[in-house]
Amino acid sequence: MPAGTLYRGREGMWSWVAHRVTGVLIFFFLFVHVLDTALVRVSPEAYDEVVATYKTPLVALLEYGLVAAILFHALNGLRIVAVDFWAKGPRHQKTMLWTVLGIWIVLMVGALYPVLGHAVREVFGS
Amino acid sequence: MSAETSSSSAISDVEGVSLYDVDHPAPVIEPPRKRTGKTPKGSRTNFEMYAWLFMRLSGIVLVVLVIGHLLIQLVLDGGVSKIGFAFVAGRWASPFWQVWDLAMLWLAMLHGANGLRTVINDYAERDNTRFWLKMLLYTATVFTVLLGTLVIFTFDPNIR
Ligand code: HEM
Ligand code: HEM
Numbered sequence: 204m205p206a207g208t209l210y211r212g213r214e215g216m217w218s219w220v221a222h223r224v225t226g227v228l229i230f231f232f233l234f235v236h237v238l239d240t241a242l243v244r245v246s247p248e249a250y251d252e253v254v255a256t257y258k259t260p261l262v263a264l265l266e267y268g269l270v271a272a273i274l275f276h277a278l279n280g281l282r283i284v285a286v287d288f289w290a291k292g293p294r295h296q297k298t299m300l301w302t303v304l305g306i307w308i309v310l311m312v313g314a315l316y317p318v319l320g321h322a323v324r325e326v327f328g329s
Numbered sequence: 330m331s332a333e334t335s336s337s338s339a340i341s342d343v344e345g346v347s348l349y350d351v352d353h354p355a356p357v358i359e360p361p362r363k364r365t366g367k368t369p370k371g372s373r374t375n376f377e378m379y380a381w382l383f384m385r386l387s388g389i390v391l392v393v394l395v396i397g398h399l400l401i402q403l404v405l406d407g408g409v410s411k412i413g414f415a416f417v418a419g420r421w422a423s424p425f426w427q428v429w430d431l432a433m434l435w436l437a438m439l440h441g442a443n444g445l446r447t448v449i450n451d452y453a454e455r456d457n458t459r460f461w462l463k464m465l466l467y468t469a470t471v472f473t474v475l476l477g478t479l480v481i482f483t484f485d486p487n488i489r
Contacts (some may be wrong), residue, residue: 220373223448243417
């Protein structure tokens, strides 16, 4: 660690870094997402054409990444709220982070088939 | 800290004789961040506190809106493969989903924009860079929110 830094490492800092990175990524996605949805005002064909790219295997992988980012940001966001508003929050912040990661892994496993199933079928033949 | 406050016993009789009494009151210490006439314009209101509170309140609502949205778009009823113009037309035929999407649009954009404002303030150290990055952010945010709102309100299932 460089001298004079406020960074302290460990769970607190890394969860903050991950919260920041996921937040920025989601914001950029949302910007593009509102633009692609706006194509419904152009023509049904223009919209369907862009949405077709959303259904390709490569983009399915990106969607899985987006789900990962949202789920982490949402669960960790609730942890931040608990740390700030629950009297015992700060004392349990570490336990809550591991709880967040546990729930996150379970949800990510659950999302595997719905989000990536069609991509796997397309790449490896049904 | 001065020697008076740390080593001698200004605190209580238990630790010795107090330096201060009714006739010799302790010096008043100004609250370090008290607002005065010299406070810069930008910090005379509680804007940052309300922004902090908004991040938490909007976040809680967004959990329901965004995760519900992802469930509908990516998981239920065939996942992404069902999405298309006809699907959107079906959804926006219902005022419930229009309001859902509108709330999600506004809350997520304002929450994300305020978050990015914090990030810019943290990393852009030159005044000029910071100012222009934020102008770019605000322009993109206003444009996106207005476009998205317009799209929901003017959607036409019989566009052709
Ligand atoms: C890859 C995942 C996603 C897919 C496939 C998807 C799909 C869609 C579709 C089909 C619509 C059209 C209206 C509707 O059916 O409700 C829509 C609108 C919308 N989505 Fe998503 N969405 C995704 C992720 C997200 C995320 C993560 C957010 C929020 C951060 C979001 C925010 C919105 C908003 C605000 C609208 C309304 C847009 C407008 O006002 O023009 N979406 N999305
Ligand atoms: C799904 C529900 C969400 C929850 C519970 C949530 C919660 C939070 C909380 C509590 C903060 C404040 C962190 C702090 O003040 O230290 C925050 C920051 C942030 N959020 Fe969210 N959020 C959610 C969705 C979103 C969405 C959809 C976006 C993007 C459009 C987003 C982008 C950001 C950004 C960029 C920050 C700033 C990060 C930083 O300053 O380090 N969040 N979020």
